[in-house]
Amino acid sequence: MNEPFELVYDPIQQDFLYLHRTTTYNLGSFYHRHEAYELYLFLRGNVNFYIENSCYRLAPGDLLVIHPEEMHRSFSLDEMEYERITINLQKSLLQRLSSPATHLSECFDYRPKGKGNIVHLKEAELEQFLLWTGELEEALASDAYGADIKAHCCIAQLLVLTNTIFQNTSFTPADIMPELVRATMDYIEMNLGQEITLEQLAGIFHLNSTYISRQFKKHTGLTLRAYIVDRRILFAKSLLSEGLSITEACYQSGFNDYANFIRSFTKITGISPGKFAKSKQQPGAG
Secondary structure, three states: OOOOOOOEEEOOOOOEEEEEEEEOOOOOOOOEEEOOEEEEEEEEOOEEEEEOOEEEEOOOOEEEEEOOOOOEEEEEOOOOOEEEEEEEEOHHHHHHHOOOOOOOOHHHHOOOOOOOOEEEOOHHHHHHHHHHHHHHHHHHHOOOOOHHHHHHHHHHHHHHHHHHHHHHOOOOOOOOOOHHHHHHHHHHHHOOOOOOOHHHHHHHHOOOHHHHHHHHHHHHOOOHHHHHHHHHHHHHHHHHHOOOOHHHHHHHOOOOOHHHHHHHHHHHHOOOHHHHHHHHHOOOOO
16 A cells, blocks of 8 residues: 655755744644754744654743654644744754864754753843844845854854753753553554554554544654654664664564565655665764
């Protein structure tokens, strides 16, 4: 069955992508990933933000850091104006801006996946963050001599500020992800190499399979099948990175059809398993 893939994998072509948006509709209302790190500052609206198996009701001044491997989605609960700033950053840019003593990717990399993503900025911190994003906007809109260097300086300042805040925060956000959805995600994660069916889930949770499916789609924007395929592809990527063959990665990640694995992997990641494996064998590949 050729069910369309619902999960979006956003390619980021340039060193960084800066967006300051205000909308009154849902943009990207299902789980997705980027090929880059992301800084996300929430300014106003009525929004739930999902990262992996957690969900947070956002407050103005909430700052989130998102790793390329972390699935996430924002969901507007009404038609109130939704304003946010997002900055997507390539790993290579963070490496160039970092120094031996200051690793600017620390807030993204040095924490468990799907945990520790969010802080709430104090008034002075928010003012400083908006000062640097304002200067970044001006630099990006300018063709004056040195504008590109000014933009990179602003990015560096924002990353230093963000890392400093995350290193010193004691903020503990309230996770409002429904327990059924979280438990379903956890079960899938623990059983990626095995067959997973709606009937199994219904038996485990003692609930109607249609109810489970609808609740999962409501909170993730994805069908269970699309979610399972995505998690299997992510697992297969880790297996290929460890040096397993394409065939081994296919079957150990739960695919029982080699052709379907190749097609699914290429569709979701934008690269074939063979090319992905070769890229991981190159010197300096991370």
